[in-house]
Amino acid sequence: MTVNRKNVTLTLDDLKSSAASLKNLKVSIGSLRGDQWDEDEGPTPMPSHTDLRNWDRMLLSRYKPLYLPFCDLCCLCTYGKCDLSGGKKGACGIGMEAQQSRIVLLAACIGAATHISHARHLVTHLIKTYGRRHLLDIGGNSIETEAPIIRLVCGIKPTTLGDLEIVLDYCERQTTELLAAAHTGQEGDAIDFESKVFHAGTMDHVGLEVADIAQISAFSFPKADPDASLIELGLGTVDAEKPVILVVGHNVPPAIEIIDYAREQNLSGTIEITGICCTAVDLTRYDPNAKIIGPISWQLRYIRSGVPDVIVVDEQCVRADLLIEAQQIYAPLIATSSMNCSGLPDRTGDEPEAIIEDLLSGKTPGVLILDPEKVGEVAVRTAIAVKEKGRNFRAIPPIEDLFELAKRCKGCQECSRVCPASMPLAIAVQQAGDGDLSALASLYDSCIGCGKCEDVCSKEIPVHSAILSAAETQICAERFNVRAGRGAIQDIEIREVGGPIVLGEIPGVVAFIGCANYGNGAKEVADMAREFARRRYIVVTSGCSAMAIGMYRNEDGQTPYEEFHGRFDAGGIVNVGSCVSNAHIAGATIKIASIFAKRSLRGNYEEIADYVYNRVGAVGIAWGAMSQKAAAIAAGFWRLGIPVIVGPHGSKYRRMLLGRKDKPEDWFVYDSRTGEKVQVGPVPEHLFIAAETPEEAMTLAAKLCMRPNDTSRGRSMKLTNYVDLYRRLYDQMPDDLNLFVRSQADIPITMKEQILPILEQKGYNEQPIPNPTMLKSQIRDAKE
Amino acid sequence: MTVNRKNVTLTLDDLKSSAASLKNLKVSIGSLRGDQWDEDEGPTPMPSHTDLRNWDRMLLSRYKPLYLPFCDLCCLCTYGKCDLSGGKKGACGIGMEAQQSRIVLLAACIGAATHISHARHLVTHLIKTYGRRHLLDIGGNSIETEAPIIRLVCGIKPTTLGDLEIVLDYCERQTTELLAAAHTGQEGDAIDFESKVFHAGTMDHVGLEVADIAQISAFSFPKADPDASLIELGLGTVDAEKPVILVVGHNVPPAIEIIDYAREQNLSGTIEITGICCTAVDLTRYDPNAKIIGPISWQLRYIRSGVPDVIVVDEQCVRADLLIEAQQIYAPLIATSSMNCSGLPDRTGDEPEAIIEDLLSGKTPGVLILDPEKVGEVAVRTAIAVKEKGRNFRAIPPIEDLFELAKRCKGCQECSRVCPASMPLAIAVQQAGDGDLSALASLYDSCIGCGKCEDVCSKEIPVHSAILSAAETQICAERFNVRAGRGAIQDIEIREVGGPIVLGEIPGVVAFIGCANYGNGAKEVADMAREFARRRYIVVTSGCSAMAIGMYRNEDGQTPYEEFHGRFDAGGIVNVGSCVSNAHIAGATIKIASIFAKRSLRGNYEEIADYVYNRVGAVGIAWGAMSQKAAAIAAGFWRLGIPVIVGPHGSKYRRMLLGRKDKPEDWFVYDSRTGEKVQVGPVPEHLFIAAETPEEAMTLAAKLCMRPNDTSRGRSMKLTNYVDLYRRLYDQMPDDLNLFVRSQADIPITMKEQILPILEQKGYNEQPIPNPTMLKSQIRDAKE
Amino acid sequence: MAGDDSWIRAEMGGTSHASVIGKPEVIVALLNRVKRPIFIIGHEIAATSPDCESLTGFISTVSRVRHIPVLGTSPAVKGLISHGISIEAIMGGMEIADRLRDPEWKGFDNLGQYDLVLFAAIPYSFCWTILSGLRNSAPHLNTINLNRKYQPHATWSFGNIAVDPWKKQLQAAAVLLENGEKHV
Amino acid sequence: MAGDDSWIRAEMGGTSHASVIGKPEVIVALLNRVKRPIFIIGHEIAATSPDCESLTGFISTVSRVRHIPVLGTSPAVKGLISHGISIEAIMGGMEIADRLRDPEWKGFDNLGQYDLVLFAAIPYSFCWTILSGLRNSAPHLNTINLNRKYQPHATWSFGNIAVDPWKKQLQAAAVLLENGEKHV
Secondary structure (H helix, E strand, O other), X not given: OOOOOOOEEEEEEEEOOOOOOEEEEEXXXXXXXXXXXXXOXXXXXXXXXXXXXXXXXXXXXXXXXXXXXXXOEEOOOOOOOEEOHHHOOOOOOXXXXXXXXXHHHXXXXXXXXHHHHXXXXXXHHHHHHHOOOOEOOOOHHHOOOOOHHHHHHHOOXXXXXHHHHHHHHHHHHHHHHHHHHOOOOOOOOHHHHHHHHHHHHHHHHHHHHHHHHHHHHHHOOOOOOOOOOEEEEOHHHOOXXXXXXXXXXXXXXXXXXXXXXXXXXXXXXXXXXEEEOHHHHHHHHHOOOOEEEEOHHHHHHXXXXXXXXXXXXXXXXXXXXXXXXXXXOOOOEEEOEOOEOXXXXXXXXXXXXXXXXXXXXXXXXXXXXXXXXXXHHHHHHHHHHHHHHOOOOXXXXXXXXXXXXXXXXXXXXXXXXXXXXXXXXXXXXXXXXXXXXXXXXHHOOOOOOOOHHHHHOXXXXXXXXXXXXXXXXXXXXXXXXXXXXXXXXXHHHHHHHHHHHHOOOOOOEEEEOOOOOOOOHHHHHHHHHHHHHHOOOXXXXXXXXXXXXXXXXXXXXXXXXXXXXXXXXXXXEEEEEOHHHHXXXXXXXXXXXXXXXXXXXXXXXXXXXXXXXXXXXXXXXXXXXXXXXXXXXXXXXXXXXXXXXEOHHHHHHOEEEEOOOOOHHHOEEEEOOOOOEEEOOOOOOEEEEEXXXXXXXXXXXXXXXXXXXXXXXXXXXXXXXXXXXXXXXXXXXXXXXXXXXXOHHHOOHHHHHHHHHHHHHXXXXXXXXXXXXXXXXXXXXXXX | OOOOOOOEEEXXXXXXXXXXXXXXXXXXXXXXXXXOOOOOOOOOOOOOHHHHHHHHHHHHHHOEEXXXXXXXEEOXXXXXXXXXXXXXXXXXXXXXXXXXXXXXXXXXXXHHHHHHHHHHHHHHHHHHHHOOOOEOOOOHHHOOOOOHHHHHHHOOOOOEHHHHHHHHHHHHHHHHHHHHHOOOOOOOOHHHHHHHHHHHHHHHHHHHHHHHHHHHHHHOOOOOXXXXXXXXXXHHHOOOOOOEEEEEOOOOHHHHHHHHHHHHOOOHHHOEEEEEOHHHHHHHHHOOOOEEEEOHHHHHHHHHOOOOOEEEEOOOOOOOOHHHHHHHOOOOEEEOEOOEOOOOOXXXXXXXXXXXXXXXXXXXXXXXXXXXXXXXXXXXXXXXXXXXXXXXXXXXOOHHHHHHHHHOOOOOOHHHHHOOOOOOHHHHHHHHHOOOOHHHHHOOOOOOOOOHHHHHOOOOOOHHHHHHHHOHHHHHOOOEEEEOOOOOOOHHHHHHHHHHHHOOOOOOEEEEOOOOOOOOHHHHHHHHHHHHHHOOXXXXXXXXXXXXXXXXXXXXXXXXXXXXXXXXXXXXXXXXXXXXXXXHHHHHHHHHHHHHOOOOOOOOHHHHHHXXXXXXXXXXXXXXXXXXXXXXXXXXXXXOOOOEEEOHHHHHHOEEEEOOOOOHHHOEEEEOOOOOEEEOOOOOOEEEEEOOOHHHHHHHHHHHOOOOOOOHHHHHHHHHHHHHHHHXXXXXXXXXXXXXXXXXXXXXXXXXXXXXXXXXXXXXXXOOOOOEEOOHHHOHHHHO | OOOOOXXXXXXXXXXXXXXXXXXXXXHHHHHHHOXXXXXXXXXHHHOOOHHHHHHHHHHHHHHHHHOOOEEEOOHHHHHHHOOOOOEEEEOOHHHHHXXXXXXXXXXXXXXXXXXXEEEEOOXXXXXXXXXXXXXXXXXXXXXXXXXXXXXXXXXXXXOOOOXXXXXXXXXXXXXXXXXXXXXX | XXXXXXXXXXXXXXXXXXXXXXXXXXXXXXXXXXXXXXXXXXXXHHOOOHHHHHHHXXXXXXXXHHOOOEEEOOHHHHHHHOOOOOEEEEOXXXXXHHHHOOOOOOOOOOOOOOOEEEEEXXXXXXHHHHHHHHHHHOOOOEEEEOOOOOOOOOOEEOOOOOHHHHHHHXXXXXXXXXXXXXXX
């Protein structure tokens, strides 16, 4: 497979060369193979999924899927529906396990497609603005390996925005092919579906990297800056006296044009530009004066507060009913993306004046404007004009009305039965009916803001709004901060921590990614992040999890971003940025292999994944409820051999990838020096697992950071943390320590007294520490 | 949007030009805009879906979706499931209608992705074999407009295989973007989802065209040949004394390599190469001596007969359990596509000898071989060796065992309750238990061969096999024929029928596409095709429908392919080929606009669709049960303004697109000469509708062929057919004739007596015949 | 087999399900409650089966005594005419569903939208999807499935029952209606 | 509310559903039929609620008189120890599900796979998916949901019932078991 797959014809009809010299005629199309990069090309540049199928199958034979059907039926073709339970097959012959992994594949494809499209939108927009030859720069001299995932997967070294188009062509081709495999009558084997899921994950990570390095380069976001600004976070930070614009979504250009227009018009200080979800994160990487309201679930509460004067939505994580919600407070809505046209008239071609007039007169509740620059002008001018009208529409009942509303409740429990967070809503509403609002108010923290409780109420009690009303004081007091997304990890940081990580002396890298909002998810994520940072793990985070972490202060009133440093080093809490910045987390593990261990990256996926899997003690925690993007992101990590833990609702992902620590035969690696098979114990024990409680997640995370390559010093540090956490949380010793001790030297000195008796009772497997690999090709003899 | 989006750098460092002349230095990357084509570029080359959103919304405002939720729940993210019934919204804010169209979008994306990937696989393979510069040739001098869809949609004129890669890049980009729109938190508006569905349909059609013109060109399939060979069809045509290879799927290269290997080894006459589904269709376009066993649903019956010695599967429409079925008759299975790896070991890199040995010894029940050439050798040699072993394993119980098996039945009805065709299985089995096999045997014709009846039987009665056993005589007598897929329609054919079609004098073009196998679907499709051919419509067909049509003889023992000619002209039955050949059906309508009406094609989608919609009386009938591909194909037709009728199970597509003939205000067009709005009646009345019966479908088809542009002569011919069919099938006059009569001249002369009284009673709208268009831009004044 | 499972296995509905018609009085009560009922009869009415005979008898009596119009979705309803049933209109199932969900539609007699639809003899899945569509988009409408295979999306449906008890219920309902039972 | 709908609306199961435990004797009968039952208790056991008290009482009695091992999926089970319940093991819910679906697994005592699992105090959806997994991949296993919110994927489950009747059933079952009722 070659990078340049296009028709290239070079015709030179006639060069009379007798007296002429033609020097250095160079035709380059995209990043031609090898034209700028002296690293040898590895075996799998731009792989199709079958190129990495053997690697996948190795992982999947160790971590076998445990299927948890989310529905017994298949409804994808008109032969059906078919009931696949109890060993029955569908009309097409498919069985339950294949069907579950097929749905996972669909989800992962949707997720990958979303990030890849997002990247495409960004790159197309940025090329239009900055030109195809605009150089990529995500960290100046601090970063040489600016695109580790692209180098690894695609085997090319992108240097300009234009180079990224070739990468996206590849991703789109693969995504289309993977999606096709989910068609009726294609793949029938569950494990092959899983392998395709992994490939979708890899494509997703490439897409993430393209998106973030493009926007960092073009918009001059913080360039791998561990000391990026602290950003204001929370509803309480908004000055509602000013015209307020709300941006929601993930694709930042329209929001940036709003900032730019305001700057050009010298309005920066006079309007409030506020954001929800990743557009907010990326906007504050551009302008630290913009404000983050909160994660995805803050949409209803913020809009219903009546504070936003104009709402601008781009793509992803935008509630499908925002137009209706916006109308409740008479805030014009501007849709800006082909992803989400919201049924609005396309006014891209019209004059701002005319658009603004129609929005102000209410002739249309919203418009679609596909030109970010025009959005900038229309949004700012409309917000100012709306504010001038001076009306303020809230959609939250005043506290004095709550009593009457709540009295309507007859306790049918339907609100509780649709609540994704299983909150005791009916009881709280009934208490409110009795005049006590405390129960309602106390639900605010757990509420994920979906509003389903309202739709289902036959008494038309606005349950969600009632919670907001009851908790108003708390909401208004939301004033926190979060460190602006720093982007990538510097090469020097990797060099410094590479050794300690690979040898196990930094106990691990724990990444909190995705949405945190689920039940008490936000608080739990914040607590977990703090715990691991205090234990001197490297804590990495992004997106809504990064916001959640910022929303809980310590005893001294500090947010975690004030309490901990932002370096990629022990004891740091490192906010890389938005969802697409997750690329830098995967990228950091890859860079350890490349920069620290000097492995060749170029099109060399298997070797690098084998390295990461066996040596880099990293684990991801995606604690909140998740969409398809999260499935794709997780899959990208799995394939790199990085375990992912999800919250209890993550069980809805339809299958886990679990190891069996009770089967010693599952845990062999090769020693690459000798070719010998060595039993290394269950490290890491699982690849994908839903935890019921934060306690389970934390002990799991500590355990899943162990790797076969840990030195004894490293292993003993990891065991110290594992045992210490376990003892504190479970009030007893873990019962599987014997599986992780390979020699006396592995035993934490301070715990010898507690651990030795256990080992004496259970025995343990005295083993040398190999130079571990899963790949026969990595055995030194084999290479020679 | 430009075609060439890549980094192109031309560096000429130093040309000492004093005495040199450099002539015609030409660097061409792909098909650069305008380099070979003097047609002006239209407004929307390579459109994104928003570029055609206005067109879509015009159609969708006339044909409003009627949603028929197939499930009340959304289970796509882990906030859910959410119940959307009764006006409830999901946790993401989505409502029922948007959710249904979102699922349709998912299906259409899967379908389009499948065809586009299929095209990509073909093009990649053919370029490897024939080179990027291999010329496209699908009809020699008979075809100048060789790629009407690509010209129309992409605005380029492909001439080589390599050109097609650029087209596929575009399709993959669009498919990825459309898929992304189905992510949680993106589009929220049902009509915008539908517009995206249309775009997926357009992408699908481009993919179809790429695939078929590539394979026609490279493999020298019949080139627009109305007299292509008659191909043997049916289980009864197979000589089971020879080694028998079965190929199943859609992507023909491995099958062609089997033919080629057999030819090279002079084995052609000594082995039987048989196929099921579209691979069979395309194989017989390559070698008329290959045999078609039947459509998709013949898989179980043919394999269980024990006849195939080796089974080769590629992609699409392959049962997910073929490996298990193959093992029942000890036939080795060779998987050949990354789409369907079936969990088999990848032996692509191994020597044929070693692979064959493992297959013969049963060491592995099958292998994955991703090199078509190697498949050719392994399949042929394995088949011969298997045959030499001389064993014959059937998986169908001998008729003498049926009685005992059937007696187990206690009449629980579960088999009937899972039967997609709702066959009275339990009764038939119980009759068999009483010694009467006739009921069982009679089910064979309606059986779609899914096998679900067996899985569900608690008494382990092999119900499907029992039917096969009872119907064995009939099965063995299946000897029919079908005209080999001819490919495209010649320009000269278009020129000749263009006028008669556009003026309405050929009453219509009726296309039977997709699977026909559902209940009595095959027979019904054959009957309908015959009916319309006899009425001198142009009947077009492809894929499994084309097979179904071949399976029913007339009174004289002729199959329809013997009874009717194969020209694209009145009274023809035109088999264009496999599923991907459906491109030629859409293409023919586009060519009418281009060749007959001389409209510019290049990137000029709206104008051409407007032309087809208002003037080309074409309708598609997809009668059988359908997968996601069919959804995509249908969507491509909708956007061109071509109505599609589906069978009753087509109601499971989750929504119809229905016009309201009782609302006169819905049926205005512009007269392009005057700009006046003219009421033209409900022509065509619907864009997508499921019919309960063939009678309904036939009368609908006749009606849906009417167009605003019909001359009075044309309209009266169309009405003649409509009334005649309706009277015969319904035994009465249709009650909506008044809506289709625009002047006395429209009334069929022979029916005046019956029709005039109706018109007198109901009245009708005397209207001139406009030069119809939906587009303001097509009004002559507007253009000037 | 449970009486109120979707007859076609796996074609389950949503979170709410049709109430099962447990006795003939239910039909009478339902008809007494409404002003504009209509029969919609599918092509399976032409089959030669005990089911069709029973349905034909029921429709014939009830449409006569209660002046309920009958719509046929296919030419198969022609056979009903010989049983003295007059056919108000013939229209495809999807087309009539599209009219029924429109609160502004005035019916075949131009007197207003219908309020109760009695379905019979339509292929199971086809009817299942129509009922699903109506349940979601036509809140002004109640629907009854007269066939003896449970339809979860109807408002009221017979359960999955054997021919005889079903036939008896239909007959009993017809008699009650013929006797002018207005209040049950 | 129907007693045998999935408690969380829309988290419907498939075409088969747990039998509802209608009276305490059912639990006794189920336990009498099996050889190797096990309790799997989730973290909600630590909540301060009447539900937890009742469950704790039941588990305490039954595990003692029938020698049924108790597995905790979280540290929350520590609280049970004070009620005299000994904890056989602590293991995450997904991990134990993975063991339970393996017919070769020998259990914590190495004596063989379990044949009946009694679930309680696990978050509803988490338990729902585990039960779905076991129903599909562990045909050798029967499962009981002891919580009072119906779990469609269990073999047997309490329906959606109020605290008091549920508590009474649990207590009655415990008494029956304590009295050594072998045959009900």
